[in-house]
Amino acid sequence: SQQGEEDPQALSIQEGENATMNCSYKTSINNLQWYRQNSGRGLVHLILIRSNEREKHSGRLRVTLDTSKKSSSLLITASRAADTASYFCATDGIGSRLTFGEGTQLTVNP
């Protein structure tokens, strides 16, 4: 598996439900970030969590980080059809580059 691997690869839920996506990584990190990408578009930065933080909130987003397990989760509460997108985690422990996972494709059905 690669650094920053997300699961599930695809997730389909109904509007109003919560969506949880997970990310695992292999090496030490400074920060972990979550990005969103709509089909055929660029990346939008959602939230950054530092290696010394365990949980962070931003609106309907909640991110957790467990450095002992080298994993993170992104929770989107009360999902909307407009949340349909691909979600990527990215770590920045190797110099200044970001290492991305393969992404979770989230579909929120109205």
Added chain:
Amino acid sequence: NAGVMQNPRHLVRRRGQEARLRCSPMKGHSHVYWYRQLPEEGLKFMVYLQKENIIDESGMPKERFSAEFPKEGPSILRIQQVVRGDSAAYFCASSVWPQGGVYNEQFFGPGTRLTVL
């Protein structure tokens, strides 16, 4: 305050031609990163540049690919003699001084989608 600009947004080339992708970082940002995204995959790091310097090119293919970030003007990713496998979305990101890697928010451009026929 304009974000990261990339052009062209879409580029079609025939095998053997050259592709030039441009990236203008956000105002005040002197660090530029190029990433490649193949269909249905995540982004893969290619190269990290500061003005007039290549800092890390460990993700760049050894042949046909080059990048520059001159003192004036945009950063350029150049692909010579393109092949079908080069078809991908190429994203540029910029940041301010990373401060030793403690905090490194990178702002992404909309990408250039390269299609090689």
